[in-house]
Amino acid sequence: MKVAVIRRATFNAAHKLWNDKWTAEKNKEVFGLCANEHFHGHNYTIEVKVIGEIESETGYVIDLKIVKDIIKEEIEERFDHKNLNLDTKEFASLNPTAENIIVVIYDLIRAKLDSKYELFIKLWETEKNIVEYPVR
Numbered sequence: 001m002k003v004a005v006i007r008r009a010t011f012n013a014a015h016k017l018w019n020d021k022w023t024a025e026k027n028k029e030v031f032g033l034c035a036n037e038h039f040h041g042h043n044y045t046i047e048v049k050v051i052g053e054i055e056s057e058t059g060y061v062i063d064l065k066i067v068k069d070i071i072k073e074e075i076e077e078r079f080d081h082k083n084l085n086l087d088t089k090e091f092a093s094l095n096p097t098a099e100n101i102i103v104v105i106y107d108l109i110r111a112k113l114d115s116k117y118e119l120f121i122k123l124w125e126t127e128k129n130i131v132e133y134p135v136r
Contacts, residue, residue, distance in 0.1 A: 002118075004051045005060075007067045011080035014041040015096040018085075039083060042125050046075065046105060051118035062117065074108040098125040102133045 016039045017031040027035040034040065048071060052061045082088055084096040090104045102123040110119055122132045 001054060002051055003054055003061050004049050005062060005064060005067070006047055006049045007064055007071060008045060008047050009068075009071045009076060010043060010045050011076050012041060012043050013079050013082050013084050014039040015084040015091070016040070017095055017097060019095060039085070044079075044101075045124040046071070047122040047124075048109060049120040049122070050113065051120070052116060062114075067113075070109055070112045074112060075105055078108070098123055098129060098131045099133075101125075102131045106133050 015034075016036060017034040018027050019030075022030070024035075048067055050062050050067060054061055078090075079088065084091045084101070091100070094100050094104070102121055105123065106119065106121045109121070113119055120132065120134065120136070122130060124130050
C-alpha cells in the first residue's frame with residue numbers, strides 16, 4: 001500500500017530572467033519586468049511529496065524529519081536569501097525560471113533520497129504561478 005507524505009518549506013531569493021544571447025530589448029520583450037537589471041525577488045514555497053510503502057515497524061513511509069533535513073541542507077541553505085543568478089553555481093549559466101528552479105530542486109533532493117521512494121515537487125513562485133515536476 002503506497003502512501004504520499006508531504007513536507008512544505010519556504011525560501012526567499014532574488015533573480016533576473018535573462019538570455020545573454022539576446023539584446024536587452026529582446027530580453028525585456030520576452031521576460032518583461034522579470035528582466036529588471038537590478039533583479040527582483042520571490043517568497044518561494046516548495047512542496048516535497050515522497051511516495052512509498054508504509055514500513056511495518058515504524059508505521060512511516062519515511063520519517064518527515066529526514067525530508068525536512070534534506071530540504072534544509074540542499075535547498076534552504078543553498079538558495080534562501082540569495083541572488084540565484086549571482087550567488088549560486090546552479091544558475092550561473094542556467095536562466096532561473098520557475099521551470100528550471102524546480103528541476104534543480106528535484107535533482108538535489110532526488111540525489112539524497114533513497115531510490116525506493118517516488119518524488120514529486122511543487123513550487124510556488126507566487127500565489128498564482130505554480131510549477132510541478134515531474135509531470136504525472
